Structure formats: C-alpha cells, structure tokens
Amino acid sequence: MQFRDLKIQYRALKAEIDAGISDVLEQSSFIGGRKVELLEERLAEYAGVRHCISCANGTDALTLALMALDFQAGECAFVPDFTFFSTGEVVAYAGGEPVFVDVDEKTFNINPAALEKAILKVKEEGRLIPKVIIAVDLFGLPADYEAICKIAKKYDLCLIEDGAQGFGGEINGKRACSFGDISTTSFFPAKPLGCYGDGGALFTDRDDLAEYLHSVRVHGKGTNKYDNVRIGMNSRLDAIQAAVLLPKLKAFEDYEREAVNRAAGWYDARLKDYVTIPEIPAGFVSSRAQYTIRLKNETERDRLQNCLKEADIPSMIYYPKPMHSQAAFRTYSVGKGSFPVSERLCQTVLSLPMHPYLTEDDAEVVADAVIKFLK
Numbered sequence: 226m227q228f229r230d231l232k233i234q235y236r237a238l239k240a241e242i243d244a245g246i247s248d249v250l251e252q253s254s255f256i257g258g259r260k261v262e263l264l265e266e267r268l269a270e271y272a273g274v275r276h277c278i279s280c281a282n283g284t285d286a287l288t289l290a291l292m293a294l295d296f297q298a299g300e301c302a303f304v305p306d307f308t309f310f311s312t313g314e315v316v317a318y319a320g321g322e323p324v325f326v327d328v329d330e331k332t333f334n335i336n337p338a339a340l341e342k343a344i345l346k347v348k349e350e351g352r353l354i355p356k357v358i359i360a361v362d363l364f365g366l367p368a369d370y371e372a373i374c375k376i377a378k379k380y381d382l383c384l385i386e387d388g389a390q391g392f393g394g395e396i397n398g399k400r401a402c403s404f405g406d407i408s409t410t411s412f413f414p415a416k417p418l419g420c421y422g423d424g425g426a427l428f429t430d431r432d433d434l435a436e437y438l439h440s441v442r443v444h445g446k447g448t449n450k451y452d453n454v455r456i457g458m459n460s461r462l463d464a465i466q467a468a469v470l471l472p473k474l475k476a477f478e479d480y481e482r483e484a485v486n487r488a489a490g491w492y493d494a495r496l497k498d499y500v501t502i503p504e505i506p507a508g509f510v511s512s513r514a515q516y517t518i519r520l521k522n523e524t525e526r527d528r529l530q531n532c533l534k535e536a537d538i539p540s541m542i543y544y545p546k547p548m549h550s551q552a553a554f555r556t557y558s559v560g561k562g563s564f565p566v567s568e569r570l571c572q573t574v575l576s577l578p579m580h581p582y583l584t585e586d587d588a589e590v591v592a593d594a595v596i597k598f599l600k
C-alpha cells in the first residue's frame with residue numbers, strides 16, 4: 226500500500242497526460258504558452274477568483290505574495306505554529322519576522338482568538354509593525370476565514386491564504402484559494418492537485434496585484450522581459466507541468482475530490498470509537514490533503530506507527546516539530562509552553578494513507594490494524 230498512490234492516478238489518466246506532454250514536445254514551446262494560460266484560466270474559474278498567476282512552486286508563490294503586498298523589514302506576519310516550514314520561512318526570507326500563533330485543537334488551523342491576542346501583544350511591544358496574516362488550510366481544511374477576515378479588517382492587516390494543501394476546499398460554497406487578498410497553492414506531486422515536478426500558483430481578485438505579480442514573476446518585466454521596471458524573480462510554471470495539470474484538474478473536479486472524501490468516510494466510520502478522527506466543521510469541505518488522527522500521547526502514537534510499519538502500512542507524522550522549535554527560527558523563539566495545542570499535536574498526530582484511489586478494502590486493512598493495536 227502507498228501513502229499517496231500517484232502511480233494508480235497516472236495509470237488512470239495516462240492517455241491524456243501522455244498526449245499533453247507529447248504535444249508540448251512536438252511544439253517545443255516549453256516556457257509559457259497556450260497550455261499555461263489555459264490552466265490559469267481554469268484554475269481561476271475553479272477557485273472563483275478573477276486572476277490566477279502560475280509560478281514555480283508554493284514557496285515562491287508565498288514570497289511573490291509578500292512582495293506584492295510590499296512586506297518589509299521591521300514588519301511582521303502572523304503565522305500558525307503548526308504548519309509546513311515554508312509558511313514561516315518566506316516571512317524571514319523577505320526580511321520581516323514571523324510571529325507564531327497557536328492553533329485550534331480540532332481543526333489544526335490558526336486559532337482566531339490566539340491570533341487577536343498575538344496582534345495586540347505585538348502592538349503593545351511596539352518593536353514590529355503588524356502587516357500580514359498568513360492563514361494555512363492545513364490538511365485540506367480551509368481556516369476559519371469568517372473570524373480571520375474580521376480580525377484582518379479590524380487591525381488593517383493584509384491576508385494571505387496559504388492554500389498549498391487547501392485547493393478544492395470550501396466554506397459554504399466558497400472555494401479555497403479565494404479567501405486572501407492573495408491566496409497561494411502548490412502543485413508539489415503529493416498535494417491535492419499535484420504536477421510531475423514543482424509548481425505553484427497565486428490567486429487574487431485585485432487587478433493591481435495581478436498586474437504586479439505578472440511582472441514580478443518574470444524579472445520585474447515592464448512592457449517585455451528586457452524592459453525591467455522592478456527587481457523580481459524567475460518563477461514560472463513550465464508547459465509540461467501545465468500539460469500534466471490540465472487533465473488532473475479535470476479528474477479532480479469530476480471525481481477525485483469526491484473520492485478522497487468517500488475514503489475519509491470509510492476511515493471515520495471504522496475509527497471514530499477508537500481515536501480522535503478529523504473534524505470537518507458544518508459548511509466546510511476539505512480536500513483531504515491528509516487524513517490525520519490523534520492518539521492519547523506520544524508513546525502511543527509512536528508505538529502505533531511502528532506497529533503499522535510492521536504490517537507494511539505507511540503513515541506519516543505531519544508535523545513532528547512546531548515552528549517555534551525549529552532551529553532556523555531560534556532568533557524569533559518565544560520559548561516552550563506558549564503554544565500548548567501545537568506542541569500537543571506534534572506529539573499525538575498521525576496521518577494515514579489517503580488518496581482518491583484508496584479502496585474500501587485498503588481503508589479496512591488500515592483501520593483494522595489501528596484498532597487491533599489499540600485493543
């Protein structure tokens with residue numbers, strides 16, 4: 226059994242993917258072009274925003290978003306303490322400071338009450354200027370944007386939605402990657418919508434930000450690539466990745482998002498009396514980037530993982546270390562104990578195999594192994 230089976234998916238979509246790649250090779254137009262533009266149109270349409278700007282990966286997407294919002298040294302961005310490293314990394318890379326915020330125990334996403342507290346604390350200290358909130362749609366579940374948008378408005382902060390894992394999620398019919406002033410995603414192969422290499426995208430409704438992003442992803446181009454009006458990056462999605470993503474997006478829309486949720490339901494039904502299963506709040510849809518259970522404590526979690534390994538069942542710990550404990554962030558560290566939820570999650574979470582091609586038999590084998598261990 227695979228943790229995320231990309232081979233079965235390739236076999237299912239092989240004819241279209243191979244034809245698309247072959248078309249790019251025949252045309253020998255590898256950077257930009259019609260396929261990339263078409264993909265951007267389809268992605269914008271899916272997310273329900275005016276503009277999609279593709280780029281080289283999800284980390285660049287966040288960096289480009291911070292550039293577009295004119296994020297500067299001396300300013301800070303509020304970032305969940307429980308996320309993938311990139312979310313905090315890009316803030317430090319841009320010269321500002323990440324301020325970590327504890328998360329909600331049930332949704333794993335940034336806790337709005339803790340966010341407001343962190344904003345007030347930074348204002349009171351007066352050393353940093355609060356500028357941006359980066360909310361993450363962890364494991365496929367959109368963050369609590371109703372509460373977060375209110376806070377952003379109240380304190381006049383920009384909002385970036387890090388939808389690297391969130392593409393395909395929803396809140397009351399509104400799609401993920403539409404909640405931020407700028408939203409970003411990643412097409413890293415294991416994400417809900419993955420390509421066959423690195424890739425990413427930005428989404429925005431604002432024409433001015435879209436225009437800036439088009440420029441800054443290609444060396445700060447003006448009228449063309451050799452007229453450079455600002456310092457930018459080289460961060461483009463290539464045509465082969467677009468050829469892979471076009472049929473994958475169609476499969477994602479047609480059945481894959483539904484399939485992962487069906488698979489999650491199989492786990493839910495079997496595991497709900499034994500472990501803490503992921504909770505999807507009313508009105509929310511998750512794209513199920515991960516199916517993450519919680520155990521009683523670290524010992525139980527680690528022993529379960531070993532036991533699954535012996536049965537040839539892969540599982541992953543996302544994430545073993547909170548942001549504030551990462552050595553790279555030691556200069557920003559606020560010490561142990563300030564993020565009790567995030568710390569507890571790092572000790573007790575375990576992600577089980579999850580992908581659109583998981584069968585009910587697979588789910589049964591995994592669930593049985595978990596239950597047998599707990600009994």
Ligand SMILES: *Cc1c(COP(=O)(O)O)cnc(C)c1O
Nearest residue numbers: 282283284309311312389411413
């Ligand atoms: C994967 C991921 C990123 C980075 O995306 P890459 O394409 O790998 O650069 C950023 N944020 C989160 C939450 C992620 O999971």
